[in-house]
Amino acid sequence: MSSTVILVTGGSGFLGQHVIKHLQLHSSNLKEIRVLDLVPFRKKLQYKESFPVRSFIGSITNKNLVLEACKGADAVLHIASLVDSTLFPNEKALQEVNVKGTEVVLEACKANSVPILIYCSSISIYVGHDEVKKGTETTVPIPHKFMFEKYAKTKLKAQNMVLGANGDILKNGKELKTCAILPLAMYGELDINLVYQYVVHVKGTLIPRIPKLGKMEAEIQVSYVGNVAMMFVKALDVMRKGVDIGGEYFYAADDTPLQTLPSLLQPYLDGTGHSFSSWYIPLWLVLILVIIVQIVMGLIRPWKKVNTYFNIEGIRFLNKTFHVTYEKANRILGYKPIYNLESSINNSNFYYNSVLNK
Template sequence: MANEQTETFLITGGGGYFGFRLACSLHEQGLNVVLFDVRPPAHQLPDGMAFCQGDICDYGQVEQAVHGMDCVFHSASYGMSGREQLNRRLIEEVNVGGTEHVLRACVEHSVPRLVYTSTFNVVFGGQVIEEGDESLSYLPLHLHPDHYSRTKSIAEMEVLKANGAKLKNGTGVLRTCALRPAGIYGPGEQRHLPRIMGYIESGIFKFVYGDPRSLVEFVHVDNLVLAHDLAARALTRGQQYRAAGQPYFISDGRPVNNFEFFRPLVEGLGYTFPRVRLPITLIYFFAFLTEMAHHLIGRVYNFQPLLTRTEVYKTGVTHYFSMKKAQAHLGYEPREYNLDEVVSWFRSRGHGKKQGAPPSRRLLLKTMIVAAFIAAVLSCLPVVGQ
């Protein structure tokens, strides 16, 4: 990057798994890095890296953090999975309102570059997509089955629309781009893998669902870090601003069945991979019932849904994308990773097969199976009046 030794980078959501990993990579290159988040990282900051505690929903705090930056990586978001997906108010405030705050602050404080961490979901809503590319239209907002995807779509459109906005000091314009990653994995990932591990260890992971030929994609955290680094470079004059105003799909480039992807984790920790396969319609209906139950009692008991409807189609419906544009514009070439390091990470923390499952967990499993059976029966009953 131009003037690398003097540039300073802000990472919103820097206290999270990906944000901190990105920060460490930039720091190792000798760059100045500031993390902005409501909570500090779980790991100790390297010498020379700064942490600014603040809420992206508070413009004053965002403005203070953005001041003096040469580039902002905007990765803060809320509502990606689990019960977070059901908190519509906070999802809107963080994903839409927070992005508006970041864009406004960049213009006000003359920050010339912004890289936005988006999602596949801006074009995917449960329909089959094979080798899709950036020419695909945004999924119409009213068709998004979850509020996270809808708000991320709105935010990405605003980010790309802001490309070319005149900076307040009158010396240039803001240049933006958006990266659309697949599901992130890697050792120490704290959003999805611990939840999956909980299902495995509790004995709940007794079946898979959907067509065994369905394919999805994942991206190793270090490949995503690489893509962000390259995107920031591609927003500079030295690279003809070629990423300005552009979205890019980012993954490992290896479509795989969702459950087969996790087989090495299950078996690597000594568990038996499920042989039972259920229809995706049954699981989707079960997820719908779970969401309805959460809507009714969530304020009293904010339980973690086993699955949401969005998670069902994201894991069971084919959707994968071409990375030719990222390769051509950014020079992105993903490195090959597997789950060996993830298995080692969990084993080093005492995870692995133990004798028997706790009675409470067995009861939960039985309850889930009974509920799924009831859902299947109900779904087959005729509708009154037809």
């Protein structure tokens, strides 16, 4: 296998940092890893560097920058994305980054004859208001109404764009091969979302018993970020070997047990003296409170751009059972989680404890 140049968009972010780490640890014959992100790449995880990293600073919507970053590249892992699940999502920014940005990356691959494009999509494009148990890529349909409507629409449009481009002819006359990886909600080092948000909010409260928002009996599925990153590496390896997985997509799940949100979060709250209460605020009352917050903030927003993660979609998501399998990735990519539950929690705990001690 000849030396390969890999471009990772969004390589400075949560998942991107782990993808860089696992490329360094588990890939071979790489000439260079390139990172395109809004901020310079700075190694934030512990690992031995085997290949040089070159940083391109700017937005994926910058055509000239993306063209330059793609010159001489053999594969692009397109991870850069805007995630916005707030009460008032920025629709214009979501469209600009997730759709237009992906279009720019796709066109740059064609212009520079980059033969491999692996897109980081999102499980949100399959999350609606119906329960899903042990779902697979062939059994879970796109819902009539998304749980996170504004965000999911842009991710679906971008995924369709990338997978639809599989087989397109590049400038050198060869074919473009594309696939998509769909992460679930993730936890682990550098997380700034689900677990992180709870840890930070708990840190600032004097209430030792955290009330549940609804019964919170739904089975929540999350994945350790290191395992998700490894699926990108496995997909890249398979495609570099010439195996045709073009046009396919894969759920990036692992063996983290299905559990309620309180059970998921408790290992990371143990050191804080906090825990979830046995009682809960009825879901209907929580939703009324959210609507009141939405009305009040809506009245304020013309003068001050206030926002919050406290919204109807988020509350419903945490009370909705949804889980899928990684059988397809195992069968086609040879993917198996490389981190078991113990190592995943230990790695994560070190990070979340550092957040609490700041």
